[in-house]
């Protein structure tokens with residue numbers, strides 16, 4: 001089997017057995033990336049020299065009997081994670097010239113475990129988007145159909161994993177940006193519990209919602225990476241001090257007796273019929289493995305999108321105020337005075353969607369509207385979190401669709417923000433409530449992948465990963481590969 005079609009777990013076995021070295025593996029993947037990136041536009045930066053050097057170090061460590069749990073294994077990072085000495089653009093012209101002086105905690109931890117980083121992936125500008133079309137570097141294409149979006153905002157990560165350019169990529173999820181692109185490209189996307197993985201060095205979009213996670217081809221690989229990425233970090237004030245379990249240890253156990261909640265509101269008119277049918281097939285597989293299904297209600301589900309689009313812009317308008325053309329990032333030339341410098345630097349550096357969010361955010365936070373919008377949204381956010389709490393009194397996890405439909409065509413929704421925003425209807429709730437969730441490929445609709453979405457209680461990642469892994473032992477959807485990338 002060629003190296004590029006293997007999962008991280010399979011590659012780890014091959015490296016250990018001496019079937020190939022990390023240097024050979026890295027060189028082979030760099031070649032594949034070079035061959036396909038022009039078509040897919042999945043990468044903003046390819047770090048070939050750094051990767052080959054890291055791979056050589058990993059091979060030496062292996063020969064010396066040292067090296068961490070990911071020694072020599074290839075990954076890529078979403079370009080939202082700060083990487084020392086390497087351009088970190090966040091998909092924006094604003095940071096097109098930014099070389100980070102430090103590593104994000106996630107980057108640091110994965111490197112310490114021996115992972116080899118091959119590049120930085122394309123993304124929606126400041127992670128605002130669901131299609132990768134807001135990137136300053138242009139849209140990413142879906143390997144299953146080049147006319148379609150790979151989802152967003154982690155679209156470069158999802159496309160590169162789906163096209164077998166890399167077995168695993170980091171991503172971030174504020175309202176669905178790991179799970180939605182995973183669903184639309186037939187990959188696995190894991191968003192951990194809020195506070196489980198450090199946000200230090202991850203460029204902030206909406207700080208109370210942002211969480212780092214991974215896109216892989218198997219739940220087993222996601223478990224392997226989460227074990228390395230998770231844990232308390234004193235540099236992130238919302239990181240939670242709780243021991244990190246061995247996520248791989250329990251994934252082999254049966255899901256017999258697991259209580260799976262099916263949300264009444266999920267299977268309504270907004271869901272593509274065939275997409276719903278694939279998800280129901282997947283739930284039937286879980287039942288055949290001994291899980292029992294229970295109907296649950298999330299009565300405020302329809303309020304999650306409007307609530308999110310008050311809270312997230314409010315936080316982003318505050319977070320993005322630091323990009324002023326003075327300290328770092330894009331600076332307008334020949335400014336007349338300080339105000340002109342601020343206005344033009346921001347006017348030139350940010351794209352339309354980012355500006356739309358900043359304007360919405362400053363509006364809902366302004367003195368006359370704060371109570372009507374921001375405060376109200378915070379109250380509804382609590383109601384949504386309470387709905388989940390109530391549902392989890394009866395079930396261990398909730399299963400449903402990740403997205404309302406398979407991948408849409410590039411250009412189809414980009415001029416209609418509301419249609420674009422509705423793509424996240426099933427994923428946003430988990431962010432508002434801080435819950436962990438995963439999307440797993442569960443079938444094809446008109447030759448395009450769709451995802452099964454599982455959500456569990458806070459710190460319920462082990463349950464999610466076990467359920468997803470058991471599902472993948474029974475099915476082959478995660479092994480399906482787009483024809484042009486076989």
Ligand code: GLN
Nearest residue numbers: 127128129174175176177
């Ligand atoms: N699509 C959502 C948005 O545009 C979510 C983005 C994300 O999770 N980063 O805000």
